[in-house]
Amino acid sequence: MADLAIDTTGLSKRYGDRVAVDALDLQVRHGEVLALLGPNGAGKTTTVEMLEGYTTPDGGQMAVLGAAPSARRSWLDRIGIVAQTSTGLGSLTAREVVRSVARSYSTPRDVGETLDVVGLGEHADKRIGSLSGGLRRRVDVALGIIGAPELLFLDEPTTGFDPEARRAFWELIAGLARDGTTILLTTHYLEEAEHLADRVAVMANGRLVALDTPQALGGREAAVATVSWHAADGVREEQTSTPTATVRRLQEQLGAEVPGLQVRRPSLEDTYLRLIAATTPTREEF
Numbered sequence: 312m313a314d315l316a317i318d319t320t321g322l323s324k325r326y327g328d329r330v331a332v333d334a335l336d337l338q339v340r341h342g343e344v345l346a347l348l349g350p351n352g353a354g355k356t357t358t359v360e361m362l363e364g365y366t367t368p369d370g371g372q373m374a375v376l377g378a379a380p381s382a383r384r385s386w387l388d389r390i391g392i393v394a395q396t397s398t399g400l401g402s403l404t405a406r407e408v409v410r411s412v413a414r415s416y417s418t419p420r421d422v423g424e425t426l427d428v429v430g431l432g433e434h435a436d437k438r439i440g441s442l443s444g445g446l447r448r449r450v451d452v453a454l455g456i457i458g459a460p461e462l463l464f465l466d467e468p469t470t471g472f473d474p475e476a477r478r479a480f481w482e483l484i485a486g487l488a489r490d491g492t493t494i495l496l497t498t499h500y501l502e503e504a505e506h507l508a509d510r511v512a513v514m515a516n517g518r519l520v521a522l523d524t525p526q527a528l529g530g531r532e533a534a535v536a537t538v539s540w541h542a543a544d545g546v547r548e549e550q551t552s553t554p555t556a557t558v559r560r561l562q563e564q565l566g567a568e569v570p571g572l573q574v575r576r577p578s579l580e581d582t583y584l585r586l587i588a589a590t591t592p593t594r595e596e597f
């Protein structure tokens with residue numbers, strides 16, 4: 312379909328006896344940010360590598376930007392990749408590497424602006440080998456976006472980032488998404504998925520076990536809420552599916568400002584852990 316950036320049907324991959332990806336049906340719209348979550352060994356990287364054209368599927372169909380992934384220049388020109396393993400070009404500077412890769416794209420971004428936007432401005436002329444792990448990861452991100460891709464694959468992009476760098480990265484990704492870039496992101500950080508993704512796909516044992524907005528995943532919106540407040544004899548808690556009515560009742564009993572009032576629904580992490588616990592675990596996940 313023309314409005315899909317990624318469209319897979321029954322996509323499968325096995326390694327020996329091990330089914331890494333098991334008949335995956337996945338549709339990602341143009342301009343969408345989709346976060347792929349799942350425990351170690353769930354099949355996220357294998358999925359991404361098939362969509363990037365690095366791994367050949369054993370079964371199923373896929374269209375990525377309307378075509379089968381390939382080494383064709385015209386297709387690669389529209390794709391950006393930040394893989395899980397980092398660049399090994401330690402003896403060159405970030406600017407040299409990014410400038411050189413920019414030449415292989417037909418309409419690259421400006422090199423200096425790209426280095427600035429990933430937060431490498433003041434480190435751009437240092438050898439990559441002398442940079443910290445987090446800064447080296449930013450070089451990977453710069454290389455992923457230098458071609459101004461329509462579709463960007465990010466495989467665990469912020470591993471090793473400090474909280475400040477992670478926030479700066481989120482702003483960068485949100486900006487790319489606002490400009491219409493389609494983004495497929497794998498991450499183990501639930502907060503990252505919640506912050507960035509339009510929809511979240513949860514994989515376990517090679518299968519898709521849930522796909523929804525971060526707000527609605529696994530029935531989160533409809534889940535029972537916990538209302539807690541400070542009473543004279545300590546903290547009280549009530550489970551309810553009508554928290555607004557409970558708060559109104561508490562206001563009538565305790566006054567307009569209910570002391571220590573909190574209304575909590577399951578976090579994305581609570582929901583994710585529940586979804587994963589409901590799947591059959593494999594040995595690798597322990």
Ligand SMILES: Nc1ncnc2c1ncn2[C@@H]1O[C@H](COP(=O)(O)OP(=O)(O)OP(=O)(O)O)[C@@H](O)[C@H]1O
Pocket residue numbers: 326329330331349350351352353354355356357358595
């Ligand atoms: N090249 C390979 N050869 C053999 N088995 C592989 C290969 N690549 C992946 N696998 C297996 O396929 C399964 C899925 O692995 P994959 O790397 O896709 O999971 P993942 O969800 O990306 O995990 P992680 O969160 O640890 O990156 C695992 O059982 C893994 O051991």
